Amino acid sequence: MTIDRAVLAFAGCVVLLGVALAHYVHPWWIALSVFAGLNMLQAAFTGFCPAAIVFKKLGIRPGVAFR
Known part of the structure; x- marks a missing residue:
């Protein structure tokens, strides 16, 4: 599963x-x-997603949208 x-x-x-x-x-x-x-x-519109930041810190690999 990716962050996206x-x-x-x-x-x-x-x-x-x-x-x-x-x-x-x-x-x-x-x-x-x-x-x-x-x-x-x-x-x-902004590309800023707090959930994506949390998932990144949990070690889920990045996808295309949230890097």
Whole structure:
């Protein structure tokens, strides 16, 4: 697995978790999905992704997008 795929998998899990929590716990949990979406948008335009930095420090090999 590369950092690129790890970031995409993590973002997908956060979005799904936010939707599930909003459905089963409290509607305000949808903010977690909104945060993940906004973070993905800013990473697309700036190239800065905090999750990619964490995955790099964990030793996951780099991909093409996050070096």
